[in-house]
Amino acid sequence: MPHQTSSNFASSTNSNWLECTWLSLTTSFLSAKFSAVVFLFLSLYLAWVYEGCRRKLCRLPQNGRSNVLKSYVDSTVNAFCANDAVRRLARLYGDSLFTFGQLGMFAVMVKAKDNVRDYCNATEDALSMEAAAEDLLQLRHTVGNQFCDETYHIPAIRQHMNFHLRTKLPELLAEMHEAFRDELDHCVSTSGSEWVLIRISKKIPQIICRSNSRIFVGPELCRDPKYCELARNFTDSVITWGALIRILVPIFLRPLAGRIFRYFHRHRERMLEHCRPLIMERMADQQKLKGQQPAHEDMLTWLIQSEAPENGHSIESVAMRMLNINYVAMHTTTKAFTHAVYHLASKPHYIPILREEAETYLDIEDPTQWSTHSLSRCIKIDSFLKESVRLNGLGAMYMPRKIVRDFTFSDGSVVPAGHFMALAVIPIHEDPIAYGDKADEFDGLRFSNAIMKERSTVSSSDGGGAEGLEAGTESDSHWAHRLTGPSPNFVTFGGGRHLCPGRFLASLLMKSMLAYLLLRYDVRTEVEGVRPEDGWFGPTSSPASRANILPAGDIDFPCPRSLLHKRPFAAS
Numbered sequence: 001m002p003h004q005t006s007s008n009f010a011s012s013t014n015s016n017w018l019e020c021t022w023l024s025l026t027t028s029f030l031s032a033k034f035s036a037v038v039f040l041f042l043s044l045y046l047a048w049v050y051e052g053c054r055r056k057l058c059r060l061p062q063n064g065r066s067n068v069l070k071s072y073v074d075s076t077v078n079a080f081c082a083n084d085a086v087r088r089l090a091r092l093y094g095d096s097l098f099t100f101g102q103l104g105m106f107a108v109m110v111k112a113k114d115n116v117r118d119y120c121n122a123t124e125d126a127l128s129m130e131a132a133a134e135d136l137l138q139l140r141h142t143v144g145n146q147f148c149d150e151t152y153h154i155p156a157i158r159q160h161m162n163f164h165l166r167t168k169l170p171e172l173l174a175e176m177h178e179a180f181r182d183e184l185d186h187c188v189s190t191s192g193s194e195w196v197l198i199r200i201s202k203k204i205p206q207i208i209c210r211s212n213s214r215i216f217v218g219p220e221l222c223r224d225p226k227y228c229e230l231a232r233n234f235t236d237s238v239i240t241w242g243a244l245i246r247i248l249v250p251i252f253l254r255p256l257a258g259r260i261f262r263y264f265h266r267h268r269e270r271m272l273e274h275c276r277p278l279i280m281e282r283m284a285d286q287q288k289l290k291g292q293q294p295a296h297e298d299m300l301t302w303l304i305q306s307e308a309p310e311n312g313h314s315i316e317s318v319a320m321r322m323l324n325i326n327y328v329a330m331h332t333t334t335k336a337f338t339h340a341v342y343h344l345a346s347k348p349h350y351i352p353i354l355r356e357e358a359e360t361y362l363d364i365e366d367p368t369q370w371s372t373h374s375l376s377r378c379i380k381i382d383s384f385l386k387e388s389v390r391l392n393g394l395g396a397m398y399m400p401r402k403i404v405r406d407f408t409f410s411d412g413s414v415v416p417a418g419h420f421m422a423l424a425v426i427p428i429h430e431d432p433i434a435y436g437d438k439a440d441e442f443d444g445l446r447f448s449n450a451i452m453k454e455r456s457t458v459s460s461s462d463g464g465g466a467e468g469l470e471a472g473t474e475s476d477s478h479w480a481h482r483l484t485g486p487s488p489n490f491v492t493f494g495g496g497r498h499l500c501p502g503r504f505l506a507s508l509l510m511k512s513m514l515a516y517l518l519l520r521y522d523v524r525t526e527v528e529g530v531r532p533e534d535g536w537f538g539p540t541s542s543p544a545s546r547a548n549i550l551p552a553g554d555i556d557f558p559c560p561r562s563l564l565h566k567r568p569f570a571a572s
C-alpha cells in the first residue's frame with residue numbers, strides 16, 4: 001500500500017479544504033436559495049389558503065364571524081361547548097341569522113319563527129337535505145350510492161306503516177313487555193323492597209331495538225342478538241366515522257377511507273345475510289297473493305309494496321332500505337327516551353301524577369291490551385315526553401341543509417350557495433315568547449296544562465260545561481301541544497317537507513315504555529334529584545350514559561346510572 005508523504009498529505013488536505021469550503025459555500029448558497037424558494041411558495045400557498053378562507057367566510061352573515069384566524073379558532077373551541085356557544089350567539093343577535101363554526105365548518109343558523117317556516121318549506125333544489133347528509137357524514141363513501149339514492153322507505157313508512165300502526169300495536173307492546181322482562185326483571189329485586197343499581201343506558205337501546213324491529217322484520221329476527229347489534233350500532237358508527245373522515249381526511253383520500261370503513265364494518269353484507277331469506281319469503285308472498293292480505297305484515301312487506309326504484313325491488317335494495325330505516329329510527333328514539341327516563345328519575349314528584357294517569361286509562365295487568373286510543377288519552381305522559389325532547393334533543397344544529405342556490409328568506413336576508421344552514425334548535429326551544437319566562441326550566445305538565453286550559457276555555461265559551469269535551473278524548477284537536485305536533489317553536493321531529501314520518505311510531509313506543517315503567521317500577525337517580533348531565537361533542541349531544549365506559553358490574557363508578565326498584569305488579 002503506497003504511503004502518503006507529509007507534503008503530499010498537506011497539499012491534498014489543502015485542496016480538500018478548499019474543495020470543502022467551496023462545496024459548503026455553494027451548498028449553503030443553493031440551500032439558502034432553495035429555502036427562499038420553499039419559503040416563497042409556502043407563503044404564497046398560505047396567502048392563497050387565507051384568501052380562499054376569507055372569501056368563503058366573507059359571504060356568510062357578519063353576525064357570529066370575525067377575521068379568518070379567529071373564526072377558525074372559534075370553530076374549534078365551539079366543538080367542546082356547542083350548546084353554550086349557540087345560546088350566546090342567539091342572545092347576541094336576536095332573531096337575525098348568524099354564523100356558527102364547528103371544527104372548520106361554518107353553518108348559517110336560523111332562529112326567527114318566520115325564517116324557520118321558510119326554511120322548513122324550502123325545496124330540495126334550494127336547500128338540500130340529501131346533499132347535507134352526504135357531505136357532513138360522507139355517506140357515499142361510508143355506506144355507498146344505493147344507500148343515498150333510493151328513498152322509497154319514506155312512502156313505505158308514511159303510507160303503509162302509519163296506516164297499520166293501530167293493528168300492529170299489540171305486537172309492538174308484546175315485544176316491549178318481553179324485552180323489559182328480559183332486560184330488567186332479572187336485575188331488580190322481586191321482593192319490591194330494595195333499590196338496585198342498573199345502568200339503564202345499556203337496557204333502553206335493547207328494548208327499543210327489539211320493539212321497533214318486531215314490526216320492521218318480524219318476531220324471529222327482532223330477537224336475534226347479532227341482528228339487534230347491527231341495527232343498534234349502525235347509526236353511531238356511520239355518524240362518528242363520517243364526521244372523522246370529513247374533518248381529518250383530504251378529499252382525494254376519502255374514497256379510500258370509506259372503503260376501509262366498509263371493509264371492517266361490512267354493514268351491507270351483514271344486513272343482507274340477516275334479511276335475505278325473509279325478503280325472499282316476502283317477495284314470494286307478494287307474487288302468490290296478488291292483492292290479498294299478505295301473510296307477513298311488516299316493514300319488509302311494506303317496502304316491497306312501495307313504488308319500485310329504477311332497478312326494481314332487488315333483495316340488496318330492500319336490505320339497504322331496511323338499513324336506512326334502522327339508521328333513522330333506533331338512535332333517535334333511544335336518545336329521546338333515555339333523556340326522559342333521566343328527567344323522571346331525577347324529578348320523582350312526577351311519578352305519582354303520571355302513574356295515576358296510566359292507571360286511569362291503561363289496563364294495568366295486560367299491556368298488550370293498550371290501544372292507540374287509550375294511549376292518546378294519557379296527555380300528561382305525552383306532555384312529559386314532549387317537554388323532555390324540547391329541552392334535551394339530539395344536538396345544537398337541527399335539520400342541516402346544503403345551500404344549493406342562493407336562498408332568500410321572506411324578511412329579505414340572503415344566504416349564499418355552497419354553505420350549510422341549520423336550525424338553532426336550543427334558542428328555538430327556549431324562546432320566552434313561545435314558552436314564557438321559565439322557558440329553559442323543565443315543566444313536565446307544560447303541554448297538558450295548556451291543553452286543559454284550552455279545553456276549559458272552549459267548554460265555558462260553549463256554555464256546555466265539561467260534558468262537551470270529556471277530558472282526554474280524541475275529539476278535541478290540540479295537536480299543536482301533542483308530542484307529534486310540529487310547529488316553528490317545536491322542531492324535534494323537523495317540519496315542512498321532511499317532517500319525520502316515523503314520529504307516530506316513536507311517540508307510541510315512548511309513551512308505552514314510560515307508562516310501563518311507571519306501572520311496574522320505581523325509579524330514581526343514583527344521586528337523588530340530580531339529573532346526569534348530557535354529553536356534548538361537536539354539534540351532537542347524548543344522554544350522559546354514553547360516557548359509560550366501565551363494566552356494568554362496577555357499582556362504585558360515579559357515572560350516571562338509574563336506580564330501579566320493582567313494584568308489586570298491580571300496586572298503585
Ligand code: HEM
Nearest residue numbers: 328329332333336399400492493494497498500501502506
Ligand atoms: C324520537 C324519535 C325521532 C326523532 C327525534 C326524529 C327526528 C327526525 C327529524 C328531526 C327529521 C327531519 C330531518 C331533516 O329535516 O333534516 C326526521 C326525518 C325522518 N325520520 Fe325521524 N325521528 C324519530 C323517529 C323516527 C322513526 C321511529 C322513524 C322510522 C320508523 C323515522 C323516520 C324518519 C325518516 C324516514 C325521515 C326522513 C323524512 C324525509 O326525508 O322526508 N324517524 N326525523
